[in-house]
Amino acid sequence: MHGELTLPSWLGAMGRQPHGAHRRALRDEYGEISFAELVEGMECVGAGLLETGLRPGDRVVTAMEPSIPHVITILGAMAAGMVAAPLNTRLTAGEARSYLERLEPGVVVADPTNADLARETGHRVVELTSATTTSALPRRLMPLYVGGPGLPAVPENAPAIIFPTGGTTGSPKGAYHTHRSLWLWLNTCAHGNPRTPTDVELCFSPFFHITLGTNLLTALFAGGEVWIHRRFDAGAALRAIADGASRLMGAPTMFAALSAHESFATTDRGGVTAIRYGSAPSTGSFVRDLLQDFPNARIRAGFGATELGSVIGFDHEDLLAGRFAGVGRPLPGVTVRVVGEDGAEVAPGEIGELVVSCPWQTRGYYGQPQATAETFRPDGVYLGDLATRTQDGWLSIAGRRKEMIISGGENVFPREVEEVVLGHPGVADAIVYGIPDEFWGERVEVAVVPVPGAGVTTDALRRYCRDSLAGFKIPKAVRLLDSIPLTPNNKPDRRAVRAAALADTERPATI
Structure with missing residues (x-):
């Protein structure tokens, strides 16, 4: 539909432009594809999912390791109007069944590594038996790679993707984006942490984390390349850096593992131009080491949640000024309040509950209206984080009500x-x-x-x-x-x- 804000239509336009179609979009340990191949694969998988009897709105769960076929399956589901739902493959079968109960998947698409887990969920399974081979993309995506008529128009306010999160009792919930909120989120990430088509983003995060959006989909959205590793390995990451990977994202523990590796000192790190870290508290010594270890990189830190994406952060200039503590300031477009038990904002320096709202926040928990109403309120999203705020708006997290x-x-x-x-x-x-x-x-x-x-x-x-x-x-x-x-x-x-x-x-x- 013309003018609709959806990631598949955005990528589709990019993959058909003469100046961009043949640039490399993705690579993994088994191969690489251009933007033109990405778009063709996305549309063929969308057609293949429709041929299995699925319809727009059905949930397509993916039980797969990070890979090119996994990316294409997620995009194909969204292009066909279905709802992609990457599964946390670290869960036991019982945990996975509990999470999927409310999603009611139409199918679970699996690679050979996770086929047993997929079958143990009790839902219909399509296994991509050649996903982890060096075959050409159509073969890696069989039996879902199908040519056919054009895909149906997808309205931007339809659900697009579900990310698993949790609750105070540990029972899983799925926070879902519409196509519009996903597009707005990726656009915010692309502008807040600027990218260019010459960037090579190194991605080693599992796809059931929101880093799928901030790390991988944002890079594609901006026309850059993503180099996918199935999991983090310090030696492999350093070899990728030496071979041209220019952007890194991860937790402080990851960067500590890089600097401790035996080949760190001999690896040329001058090509790294951007680093973003989050997921855990950091110290001043960690930041100072990062500035020294990657002298040409602009370093940013982010704070967010599955329900929101990144909403608070601090920039390279803050780090250079020695401001390491806390989580930073609200990003442009984000409204943040720190409130007391009465719902009124507390004074600077006092601890209160963090309430956040932004145009790109998820729209609720799929199939859980009561939990949605408790968390997604008219004045913002309540996730149970306790925070303080300085007079100039700098935020620090004091704890979590949910004791996560x-x-x-x-x-x-x-x-x-x-x-x-x-x-x-x-x-x-x-x-x-x-x-x-x-x-x-x-x-x-x-x-x-x-x-x-x-x-x-x-x-x-x-x-x-x-x-x-x-x-x-x-x-x-x-x-x-x-x-x-x-x-x-x-x-x-x-x-x-x-x-x-x-x-x-x-x-x-x-x-």
């Missing part, structure tokens, strides 16, 4: 872990908390009250959790308690347990 733990960039919700731990026959009671960790940002720990006469060890409890929890959620240490302390309201006092763990670093009770 961020470990290595992954969200972990304590209650979800507790429910699994409490199923262990030797555990009478348990409480989970996050502890600062130099490598992971935060690590998951658990304090348990053993059943009288039972022995509970860290190794045994970790083995017990593996069948029910993704690896990043499994506690890294166990502390023994006689009882779980309670608040004045007779609720488990997570803060007290965490404070005791922090204070006991000289005499750790891990076992």
Whole structure:
């Protein structure tokens, strides 16, 4: 439809322009494609999905590693008016089934690596059996690569893509973008962190994170190239930098791993022109090292959420001025308030709840109207973050109402872990908390009250959790308690347990 703001139509116009069609758009370890091939693949996969009996509005879940076929499948679903839904492939089958229950997928598209997980969800599966081969793109996308008549017009206010997030109980939710909100988000990212068609974006994030938008789709939106790695590997990333990768995005732990690698000192890093980091708190020494290690890069930091994308950040000039603490200022177009219990804005320096709104925010949680109404309110999005604000508008995060733990960039919700731990026959009671960790940002720990006469060890409890929890959620240490302390309201006092763990670093009770 002419004039509609959709990513497929934007890329379609780009892929048909003589000056841009033959530029490289994507490469992975198995091959590379131009913008013209990207658009042809997108439209053929869209036609292939329609041939399977799917219709506009149906959800197309992707259980795949980062790759060219994965990108094309997501774009093809959107081009056909369906709703792309990348699945967190680190989940167990039970966790995946729980998340997909409300999405009611029409199909799960899988690569060979994740085909078993896809089948265990109980939904119809289409496996791209040649996705991880060096075959030409049509072969890598079979059986979905189908020629045919033009695709249906897609209205910009239709749902386009769903990103998995979580809640205080750990039950998954899917935050969804319309085509318009997705387009506005990518446009904001492209202007806030400027790109050019000569850029080579290095991408090693899983596609179920919003970095799919900020890192990969934004680069394509701006006409640049994306070099996809299936996962982060410091040595492979440094080789890519030496071979022309010019833009990096990741958590502080990733940059620490790069600088610790044996080939770091001998790698020419002068071609890196832009770095963006987030996902975890950083320190002044980390930032100073980053400025020194990548002398030609403009460095930015971002803060956001699955429901919003990036909404707060600070720029290279802030770092040069030595302003490292906090999360920065609202991006252009973002409205931020810090409010008290009464809903009124608190004074500068006081802690309140962070309330954010912007034109590109997601439109709610797919299939969950009550959760949507609780979080997406008329005056903004309430995610439970506690923050302070200076007189000149600089924001710092003080904590999280939802007590979410961020470990290595992954969200972990304590209650979800507790429910699994409490199923262990030797555990009478348990409480989970996050502890600062130099490598992971935060690590998951658990304090348990053993059943009288039972022995509970860290190794045994970790083995017990593996069948029910993704690896990043499994506690890294166990502390023994006689009882779980309670608040004045007779609720488990997570803060007290965490404070005791922090204070006991000289005499750790891990076992």
